Amino acid sequence: MSAPLTQSQIDDILALDAEKRFKYLVKEVVSNxxxxxxxxxxxxxxLNTDxxxxxxxxxxxxxxxxxATGEWEECKAEAISLNKWHSRWTYGLEDDELAVVIFPDQSEEGLVISPExxxxxxxQQARK
Structure with a gap:
């Protein structure tokens, strides 16, 4: 588990575009x-799109x-271990024909990619 982020770090990361947030997510997920x-x-x-x-x-x-605000204020953040993600979530999402929305920002902008x-x-990041 990583150290908590400061508000300044959060603001800086949220200011990144979708592609840079994707790269940040990959590094953080593998690291943590x-x-x-x-x-x-x-x-x-x-999240649903057309x-x-x-x-x-x-x-x-x-x-x-x-x-976790507005209609989602009752929601809780939950960590999934990287091992569990690889072994269960990737295949489960694919079987259900669901995509992954990478690190959406407050305006719901984020890359939409396949679980695979x-x-x-x-x-790839873990091999580095």
Whole structure:
């Protein structure tokens, strides 16, 4: 687990574009060995677009918690170990034909990729 982020660090990271947030997420997830989602009594939170449904993921607890407002204020940030992500989540999301929404910002902007693509990038980063 990483040290808590300062507000200045959070602001700087949120100012990054979607591609840079993706790179930050990959490095943080591999470094901390965990990825963050939001959950409620029904399971994990989903984002829906015209084309597909996806599970939003964040690199740190602080960013996931920033989303737990409004209609999601009852949600809790939950860490998933990197091992569990590789062994269960990647295949489960693919089987359910769900995408992964990478580190969406407050305006719901984030890269939408396949679970397999995220898994590949995480494994590439782990080899470095």
């Amino acid at each position: 060995r965990e990825i963050w989602i939001l959950t409620d009594e029904h399971g994990c939170v989903m 084309e597909e449904d996806g599970v939003p993921v964040w690199p740190n607890k602080e960013f996931a918690e920033l989303w 693509e995220l898994d590949f990038e995480l494994k």
